[in-house]
Amino acid sequence: MEEIKDSVCxxxxxPKLGWDNLLSVFGGRRVLYNLITLAVVVGIWQFMSDQxxxxxxxxxxxxxAKAFVFAVTDVDTLRNLLLTLRHVATGFGIALSIxxxxxxxxxxxxxxxxxxxxxxxxxxxxxxxxxxxxxIVWFGLGDGPTVFLIALVGTFPILLNTIAGVQSISKDYFxxxxxxxxxxxxxxxxxxxxAALPDVLTGTRLAVxxxxxxxx
Amino acid sequence: MVEAQTxxxxxxxxxxxxxxxxxxxxxxQILLLINRSLTRWxxxxx
Numbered sequence: 001m002e003e004i005k006d007s008v009c010x011x012x013x014x015p016k017l018g019w020d021n022l023l024s025v026f027g028g029r030r031v032l033y034n035l036i037t038l039a040v041v042v043g044i045w046q047f048m049s050d051q052x053x054x055x056x057x058x059x060x061x062x063x064x065a066k067a068f069v070f071a072v073t074d075v076d077t078l079r080n081l082l083l084t085l086r087h088v089a090t091g092f093g094i095a096l097s098i099x100x101x102x103x104x105x106x107x108x109x110x111x112x113x114x115x116x117x118x119x120x121x122x123x124x125x126x127x128x129x130x131x132x133x134x135x136i137v138w139f140g141l142g143d144g145p146t147v148f149l150i151a152l153v154g155t156f157p158i159l160l161n162t163i164a165g166v167q168s169i170s171k172d173y174f175x176x177x178x179x180x181x182x183x184x185x186x187x188x189x190x191x192x193x194x195a196a197l198p199d200v201l202t203g204t205r206l207a208v209x210x211x212x213x214x215x216x
Numbered sequence: 217m218v219e220a221q222t223x224x225x226x227x228x229x230x231x232x233x234x235x236x237x238x239x240x241x242x243x244x245q246i247l248l249l250i251n252r253s254l255t256r257w258x259x260x261x262x
Contacts (some may be wrong), residue, residue, distance in 0.1 A: 006237075034242060055226055055227065056226055058226070059224070059226050059227040059230065063232075064231050064234070065228045066227070067225070067227035067228045067230070067231035068231035068234060068235065070228075070231075070234045071228065071231050071232055072235070076236075077232070081239065082236075088243075096253060197254060197255055198251075198255050200254065201247070201250075201251040201254065203250070204247060205244060205247050205251070208243055208244070208247060209240055209243075212236070212239075212240045212243065213240070214262045
C-alpha cells in the first residue's frame with residue numbers, strides 16, 4: 001500500500017504531490033538546509049543572550065533585527081554604504097590592473113620574476129595598519145587612503161593567483177602554439193589568458209572580499 | 217560602525233556587521249556568477 005501511494009505521489013500526472021515537489025516550491029533542499037543552519041545559529045544566539053542578559057555584551061536577536069531594520073532604512077547608512085562600494089570598486093580596479101599585469105609578466109618570464117619578486121614578496125608581509133599613517137600623509141584625509149589600502153590588499157591575491165595560473169599552464173600548449181606559427185600576442189591572448197583565467201578569477205574573489213573586509 | 221562602537225550600541229554594531237556580511241556575500245555571489253559565465257567550459261559537466 002505504501003508503495004502504491006508513493007508511486008501515485010511521484011506519478012507525472014500529480015506534480016503537486018510529494019515531498020520533493022513541496023521542497024522545490026520553497027527553493028529546494030539548498031534553501032531548506034540554509035534555513036536550518038540559520039535557525040540553529042539564531043537559536044544558540046538567543047540562548048546565550050538569555051544567559052547574559054546584557055545588551056552591551058550580547059544583545060538578543062530581535063533587538064539586533066530592530067537595529068538592522070533601522071540601519072537599512074537610515075539614509076546616512078545607505079549613503080555610506082554606496083560610498084564604500086565605490087571605494088571598493090575603484091581600489092579593486094587598480095588592484096586588478098596591477099596584479100594581472102605583474103602576474104602575467106612574473107608568471108611568464110623568470111627574469112621579471114627574479115627582478116620583482118623580492119619587492120613584492122617583501123611588501124606583501126608589511127601589516128596593512130602600518131600603511132595607514134603613511135597613506136594619510138601621502139593622500140591626505142579623504143578617499144585616497146581608503147582606495148589605496150583596498151588596492152594594496154587586493155593586489156596580492158590577484159598577483160599570486162595569476163602567477164600560479166600562468167605557471168601551471170603546460171609547456172606543451174606554448175610549444176604547440178609556436179609550432180603552428182602563433183606570435184607572442186596570440187600566445188598571450190589565446191593561450192595564457194584563457195588558461196590562467198580560472199585562477200585569476202579566484203584571486204579576484206579573494207581580493208574583493210579582502211578589500212571589503214579591510215575597509216569597514 | 218565605529219560610531220556605534222564608541223556609543224556602546226552593541227545591537228547597532230551587530231546589525232551593521234550583519235549588513236556588511238550580507239553585502240559582501242552578495243558581491244561574492246555576483247563574482248561567482250561572472251566567474252561561471254567566463255569559464256563555462258569548466259562547469260560543463262555539472
